[in-house]
Every structure is written in structure tokens, then in C-alpha cells.
Amino acid sequence: MNNFTYTRATSVKDAAQRASTDQNAMFIAGGTNLVDRLKVFLDEPSQLIDISRLQMQRIERTANGGLRLGALVTNTAVADYPDIRRDYPMLSRAILSGASQQIRNMATVGGNLLQRTRCPYYYDTAFPCNKRQPGSGCPALTGINRMHAILGASEQCLAVHPSDMCIALAALDAVVEVEGTKGKRQIPFTDFHRLPGNTPQRDTNLEPGELITAVVLPPIPFAKSGVYLKLRDRASYAFALISVAAAVDLEGERIKDVRLAIGGVAHKPWRATEAEKFLIGKPVNTETFQQAAEIALRGAKPLTHNGFKVEMTKRAIRRALTVSAKGGGVA
Template structure:
């Protein structure tokens, strides 16, 4: 780990000014991802601006009937909040599927959005990685790519976004509140993360100096028919090979509305609204589920070691939709797969 300077900000404005003025500066809160990356020499910030004292730890009701979640709300506090468990159980389930209790206690809502890929080559500074060093190449494409993307890839990168929480937020159509040198703005969740294209070093659409201050959830709609299904190499403390956040609005056996988002398959949480449209007004049958899965995975491409993910993802979508229809969401506490 290289030497760095450290500053503790007392206000949001001071934090933004400190980072915006220094190209080598980064915000730090829980540090559960950034500190690891610094230890591996993957990221080498010259200055850390500590934002842990900022007043961003509240979960508040909005005038639109939703919730505004401060960026510094710990993942564990969010998952166990009574309002989240009652009105947004899909989000609570996704958070509890990730990491460990100790990490969830330290990790923050904003930090979860900003965590970086766990691609093996991104962490290995002895190998080429366009995300870590633009222009150096992508060793994963012809290397060990079991955990890598099958959707939305580019010639430059096949990394995946690792978050569980973000998959649920994508399905729930959350929005991200950002403040920066040019003032505040609100970013629809679908537009916050980006695909790799020819600039895979950019995980999201934030400019330098911009800071996530809150995540807003719309009014609740999917309290009963939902599930977060996470498939991984081991049942505890592992990132998803494929995960599915499914939320349905049902009228008897007919699907009125649907939301489906996938994790572990792309550079961002993967949602295809056309696939959801295929389910609207349709009976809740395996054939309907399969048609939606095929639409979501249209254009999926494997790279050898991760070819299995295409069929795994299709089966996961069908299984998750069946769980959601039955009102029997995946149980995260015992780590078994329903």
C-alpha cells in the first residue's frame, strides 16, 4: 500500500470540495472494498477524504410515499429496518444474501453502489486488465473466466458488477441522489452504472468529486410476490455466479406487472424491460417464465469457462419467477436454495 494523506470532512460541501480539487483523492466511508484494493495496489489514491461523520445515516419517508436512504446507512441497518422488511422485502433479502454479518455492519448504502468488480485479473496487478490499466488488455477473455460476464460485454472487458443490493434496487426502480461541484442531481438507477464499452475503468456515471448522498425508493408495490435467488459456488460468503431479483404484481394466476433484474452476469445489474412486458397479462406458467428468460438472455455470450452461466441464468429466472408467484421467497437465513 502506498502512502496517502487523510482528511475527515465535517460537511458534504467540504467533502466534495476536497475531492474535486485533487485528482488523486477519493471518498472513504466503510472502506470494505476500497481498503482491500489499496492493499493489493489495485487502487492508489493519494488522499482519502473520510465522510463517516456526515449526516447521511437516516432512512426517511418521502412525499411520494417511498423512502430516502442516506448513503451512510449501514447495510445491516437497512436490511433489518422494519419499513424495509415490510414494504421492500426484496431489498432486505438481497442485502442479507451478500457478504457476512460483520461486513454488512461496516458497509454503507452508497459504498455498496460503488464497489468494484471481483474479476481475478482486476485484482492481480501482474496481469493485463483494461479496467485497472486502460489499454493493457483483458486477460479474462482467454483466461480463467468462470465468474465473468455473459451480457453487455465489450472487446475491452468482461467483468461483472458484484453487488446483491444493486440487483434489487434495479428491479425496484430506485433513484440515486448525487451532489457534486456542479450541484445536486438525481440519477435513475438504470442509468447509474454503465457497461464497459471502450472505457471499462469507469464503473458508473459519476464525475470526479461527485458523491452519492442518498438512494430513493418509490412507493412500495411488490411486498408479497417476490424473491431474490442467488446461485454461487458455496452457500455463504461468496459472490453470485447468477442472481435474480424477481417482483410480481398478481391478479389471481395472471401477472399484472413484473420486474426482473439479474446479477453476476454483466458489468451492471441487468434488466430488460421488454422481457417484463412479455409477462404482463399472461398466466403464471413455466412457458411464460421461459419466454421471459429467453428475452433477458438474448445475445448472451460465454467465453469458455463461463459458458454454463447462460443455461444457469435461464433456469434461475424460471425458478425465481416460480418462487415469486408462489409467494415463497428465497430464505437467506439458512443459505439453502429453495
């Protein structure tokens, strides 16, 4: 690790002010991803600003019946919270599928949103990487790219977003509350993370010095039927090859409303909005769900080693929608 100073923020405003005056400063709370990056010199901050003692550790009901998750609430607390398990089960299942108990006990809501890709070329400093050093190249273009993106990628970066929790949050229309020196603002979850484009070094739309303070879940009654399906090389805490978060609302035998998001396929949690639009008013059957899957993957651009992801994703979408339409449960 490089030498850095350590300071403990006394308030959100204090944390934002410290970060805004030092572009090389970084926030630390649970540190489950940041410390790994520090150890291999991916991040070399001038100072770490400890925000772990700030008052952002509550889950509370909002005025309209949703839930507000403080940025420092642990993943364990979210996954085990009775109202989450009852009203937003896909979120609880996504978190439980994502890491060991020890990591969940330390990892936070805000930190989960800010974790960086696990692309091996990003982590191995022997290789060039546009995310580490813009303009140096992306070796995944011609190298081993089995785990890489098939949607929304660019020649600058093919990495995928690693979070399970974020896929569920994308499907649930979550809103991210942030605060900086210019005040507070809300960012719709689907706008929080970025596609790589020509700036793969930027993962989010946070401004310098801004701090996540909470994530808000709106009331979605049919989210109770939500499912989270994760396909991976091994069942024990591996990153997703493909994951799907889905919730279906029925009116008789037809689809009244639906939420659908996909993980393991893009640089950000991928909300399948065109497939959702197609599904509204359609009958519940295998053919409908297959057509929705085809629409969701219409823009896929598989690479040399990950062509299997296209068909795998379609099958996972069909399975998740089918299970949700039957009332939910484990997919």
C-alpha cells in the same frame, strides 16, 4: 500502500469541493472494499476524504410513501429495518446473502454501489487489465473466464458487477441522489452503472467530485412479493454465479406488472426490460416464465468456461418468477 493524506469532511459540500480540486482523492466511509484495494496497490490516492461523520445515516419515508436510504446507512441497518423487510423483502434478502455480519456492520449504502469488480485479473497486478490500465488488454478473453460476463460485455472488459444489493435496487426502480460542486441531481439506478464499452475503467456515471448522498426507493406495493435468488459455489458468502431479483403483480391469473433484474452476468446490474414487457398481460404458468427467460438471455454471449451460466440463469429466472407469483418468500 502509497503515502496519502487524510482529511475529514465537515459537510457534503466540503467533501465535494475537496474531491473536485484533487483528481486523485478518494472518499472513504466503511472502507470494506477500498481498504482491500489500497493494500494491493489497485488504488493509490493522494488523499482520503473521510465522510463517515456526515449526516447521511437515516432511513426515512418520502412524501409519496417510498423510502430514502442515507448513503451512510449500514447494510445491516437496511437489511434489518422493519419497513424494508415488509415492503421490499428482496432488498433485505439480497443484503443478507452478500457478506458476513461483520462486513455488513461496516459497509454502507453508498459504498455498496461503488464497490469494484472482484475479477481475479483486476486484482492480480501481474496481469494486464484494461480496468486498471486502459489499453493493456483483457486476459479473461483467453484465460479462465468461468465467473465472467455473458451479457453486455466488450472485448475491453468481461468483468461482472459483484454486488447483491445493487441487483435488488435495479429491480426496485431505485434512484440515486448525488451532490457535487455543480449542485444536486438524481440518477435512475439503471443509469448509474456503466457497461464497459471502450472505457472499462469507468464503473459509474458519477462526475468528478460527486458524492452519493442517498438512494430512494419508490413505493411499489407488489414489491412485498419480491424474491432474491442467489446461486453460488458455496452457501457461505461467495459471490454470485447467478442472482435474480423478481417481483410479480397479478390481476386474476394474468400478470399486471413485473420487475426483473439479474446479477453475475454483466458489468452492471442487468435489468431484463424486454422480458418484463413480454410478461405484461401473460398468464401465470411455466411456459410463460420460460419464454421470459429465453428473452432475457437472448443476447447472451458465453465464453469458453461460462456457457453453463446461460441455462442456469434461465432456470433461476423461472424459479424466482414462480415463487414471487405465489406470494413471495425464500426462493
